[in-house]
Amino acid sequence: MFDTDKRLIPAQPPKAGFAAGPATQDAIKTVKLSLAYLPLARPISDAKVLTGRQKPLTEVAFLFCEIETEAGFSGLGFSYSKRAGGRGLYAHACEIADNLIGEDPNDIARLWDKLCWAGASVGRSGIATQAIAAMDICLWDLKAKRAGLPLAKLLGAHRDGVACYNTSGGFLSSSIDEVKAAIDQSLASGIGGIKIKVGQPDPMIDLRRLDAVTEHLNGRVPLMVDANQQWDRVTALRFGRLVEPLNLEWIEEPLDAYDAEGHALLARELATPIATGEMLASADEHMALIRADAVDFIQPDAPRVGGITQFLKICAQADAKRMRLAPHFAMEIHLHLAAAYPHEPWVEHFDWLAPLFNEELEIRDGRMIVPARHGLGCSLTGKARDWTVETTTFGG
Template structure:
């Protein structure tokens, strides 16, 4: 289950610079595969429309990088329902390309890893595997500087507005959803997101109306998980204008940028999307077409922090708002480094993986003061690990 692989040290093959600017080198890379079981199966619209089965676990790829100088970094990627073993397999294949390299050359190393697996492309599973290494390198760089990641990048704020999703799934009856909403507000959450997109849109409207009545003017979002077609999204979107939503998320297929643009132009309610896209290039179309008001990249899905920063730069030019998907432990730093309005998504699912916890205050999440991303793997994370390999020089 746990393996160690040695990569021959050959500077010419490694392709790293040998001049005085290189201050440290990577000596080992450990990749691990773990499965986090959910407390109960959850369903969104994709399940109710028959396209997926209820979600019961999340697969995680961990990358732990160490250098000759004694520095270390932790990176994480993930997959839901399928793909976890594939991420791990690809990561194992390309990890050796980091041995002997200067860990500070993050953008160059991203490109090197992409070329190592060029035949499987620069999006999807390939970039999600690279993401774990990229995030680990950024974590290490911030630790080396003694700064939280947000401060290393350049923070625009020390707290970010925070909304909760995990209490509003369609697998929960409305009575339970209302209880979850009440508990979330009491915990310090600043917004509530509900899942919609059921085969019967009228049931969606009834659930949203019930939550709006309970919450009053409290920030409320909905997420259709790509299950509406264009006519349905426009019709239901117009009806939902009355609820004064912060946004309607993924009303259409994630790759229907033109449809999102038409919907954004037709509705007063802001449109949000981007979480299912797996490269910076795929987000470019959303930006160019003004297809969303809130762009929602997911750093592990797009290839890590290096690619996420490119998306932030593109979105900033259009004055779009930012609401990264999932993995709040990382995205709090990236959302804090965005100059325009941003939200971070609160999921407590991942908390058992880490020794640290994030702070909520007055509806906002606080950027942790710890160096790097500010997380370390818990004993539980190690207990859920099913396979691991360490690559050394």
């Protein structure tokens, strides 16, 4: 029989939000969440559109988080969604954001766990982590501002500039002449690499476009291709062997994002490096790729995996395997994270987000330069406010 006089558990088990201790210097006063829709200048198509799986992209939904503290510090973070999910991100963020009120904004890892457990019923991936990401990134921005440092310097930068490549000019919705013109514009602006989209139902069309781009580039900068998950293993292997003489920097998303075994096969069989990871929505999902030696370039997206806290976990594991890093999209965030990665990375240049932020990132001699501004170094424009459709503030 059990001795009921002896307690087997503490009378008051630890809670997610402990009372502030003597090391606490500040507390979160308000959390403001906003949902905005950024319209694109023209509809965008990649292979997922040409294979009939998605519609052309016409806008990007953004979840913005702005936090203010009792001591007068503030931060800005964001997450995003393409084609669907924007309102879901906003709704889930609104359900859990009040858990931050009164907390020490410096305890970012603990606050990530607290937010995750507050919405545990929807899991630890997808909308759940992407909603947390906006708040997590905001807290890191705030922490760097409080320290008076650019985020890259707070994390411990290995470099003050990161090699950058352009993607936004190479979509399948652009004619080959438009792609060539975009390449010329990118190179004139100082871009250090070019990526074009492939993965159409007829691979021969991809090869013809790739031949035209290769001839136009004439080896001036590295070239990457991106199939957006639209090949099967046989097609990816055949295509990869055909293009090996081109010395591509990488083949991106040749297979379904969750096919770690298939990517590992390609990584073993092909001389061209393999890159993937952007569509995964948690650190654990990236671990499957890393454990399987499935990629040469890991491509996490901080807003998708749950923010900077989770991104850094991925980087630690990738570093142990000496993998290269090439974060997806959101260069305003990823420039800082790539600058802090031990092995020479790439960062992806997209001009789509320029209307959202007052500041511009400098590109020089093929590299994107870490700004001297504190935190992420970003502030929202009037247009970003105009495109906002919903706002909620917690605390006060």
